Amino acid sequence: MNKVSFKLICAIGCIFSCFLYGQRSVKVVNSLDFSRNEVVAIPRTMLKSFLHKNSEEELRIKDAKGKWLPIQWIDYDADGKNEELLFLVNIDAGKTNVYSIVADGSVQIPGIGISTYSRLVPERVDDYAWENDKIAFRVYGPKGQQEALQGIKSSTLSSGVDIWLKRTDQPVINKWYKGYLTDPMYYHKDTRGEGYDPYHVGNSRGTGGIGIWKNEKLQVSQNFVTSRTIAEGPLRTVFELTYQPWSEYEVKETKRVSLDLGSNFSKFESAFESEKPVPNYTIGITLHKNEGKTQLNDQNGYYLHWEKIDDAFVGEGIVINPKIVEKSIAFTSNVPDESNLYVITKPYKTLTYYAGFAWQKSGQVQTEKDWEKMLQKQASIIAKPLVVEVGE
Known part of the structure; x- marks a missing residue:
């Protein structure tokens, strides 16, 4: 069989295969x-x-x-x-x-051996936790709110976002919460080489919590009241949270959160309804005891915090379309949990932004400049997403 005949047979086979399948x-x-x-x-x-x-x-x-x-x-x-x-x-x-x-x-x-994942965690009151191969987060639910109001110290009254510092690409949520059942400090100690949770949220915004900024005060919701898992993975985990009406504006909020494999940033999409016009919606990052460094970049829509936690540095950040930003501030206070980096946005009915972090011990960043470059890249990705076209 000559080469021309062979190529012709291959082409016919390809056409037949496309027609068949x-x-x-x-x-x-x-x-x-x-x-x-x-x-x-x-x-x-x-x-x-x-x-x-x-x-x-x-x-x-x-x-x-x-x-x-x-x-x-x-x-x-x-x-x-x-x-x-x-x-x-x-x-x-x-x-x-x-x-x-x-x-x-x-x-x-x-x-692919790695995955994204999220679920409600009834064994630790009712946290909602999510992770991928890079990072992990959690937020706090209604039973945790009830117990916190009763004075139970292990529970949290907050709509802030907690971060878990990982240095493994394998899932930790189920393992760490299982360990918690016999040792409440299980995931607060980095004794297994996987990472831990040393991050304090309290009444702050954590990394990516929201509120309404008015008269030098932030009005915030309490814990989420319902959750719905939309997708666990492997490439993307997605879930929704709802909140009781909050602030003087009686804001009703449904928050959809997604996290992709390989990303250091969760995508937050909050849909709002309010009884009266709202002046803004504000995204925050806790500054803890005001010992870290901040960078505010309204022009390009990224915001950086770089701080030392225990013996290593952590970079936290927010990335957002700069067109919806009104201003940003690094607000400091002597009151615990009230020092936050704030990104104040125009009060649209839907607010979309990305919040994430990188830990020095994960090997992803070593310096503040490394973290800033990651934020710059994420801002570019938001501005110019991959273009996808489906043809015949």
């Missing part, structure tokens, strides 16, 4: 000057023609080299119908990658 191309464009390893979302509406002939269960994605990629479907509104397909993209600076969507249920979706 159904195939589409996905083009992903990175317009930034650094490489990106991100989770990409394809709305179901962009897959309508493919799914008209093929089922979700058969869908697979492979890169230009023929490597099959991890994927994840998400049903955001719990109606039994997925709205979004996720897959992980590794793309060089200024490049365009092309992927293939194929209907072939015989191909096993590859695992």
Whole structure:
């Protein structure tokens, strides 16, 4: 068989395969000057023609080299119908990658050994905790609020966001809370080489809690009252929290939080309704005892805190579209938990921002400058997201 005949047979085979299984191309464009390893979302509406002939269960994605990629479907509104397909993209600076969507249920979706995860934690009152391979967070629920008001010291009355310092890419939530059942200090000690929780939240904003700034005071909600897990992972975990009406404005808030694999930043999306006009919504980072360093960058929409906790440094930060920011301040006070970095935003009905951190012992950052570069990159990613196009 000559080379021309062989190529013709291959081409016919490829066409037949595409007809038989159904195939589409996905083009992903990175317009930034650094490489990106991100989770990409394809709305179901962009897959309508493919799914008209093929089922979700058969869908697979492979890169230009023929490597099959991890994927994840998400049903955001719990109606039994997925709205979004996720897959992980590794793309060089200024490049365009092309992927293939194929209907072939015989191909096993590859695992990746790491994951995102979140859940309500009834064994520790009723925290809600979430994590990925880089970082972990938690917030506090209604039973914790009730116990705190009763004076039980192990419970927390706060809508601030706690951070857990990890130095492993493996999940810790279930392991640490299991340890807590026999030793309440289990995850407050870094004795296993995985990290720990030395971070104090109290009535502060922690890393990414919100409020309303008025007359040099922050009005805040109490603990969340309901939670709903939307997706556990492996590429993205998503959940929603609701709060009782709070502040003098009787704000009703539903907060959706998501965390992608490989990211140091949780995405927060709060939807608000209020009884009367609200002057602003304000995002905060605790300054603890005012011993760390802060940087406020309204022009580019990133805000930095760099502090020493025990024997290592931690960088906390907020990243947001600068167009919705009114101003920012590093507010200091002698009252415990009232010193916070505040990002004061215009009072839109939906507030979207990113909050995250990096710990020196995780190996991700060593200096304040390293952390600032991570914040700068995240600001660029928000400003210029990866462009995704689905073709025939």
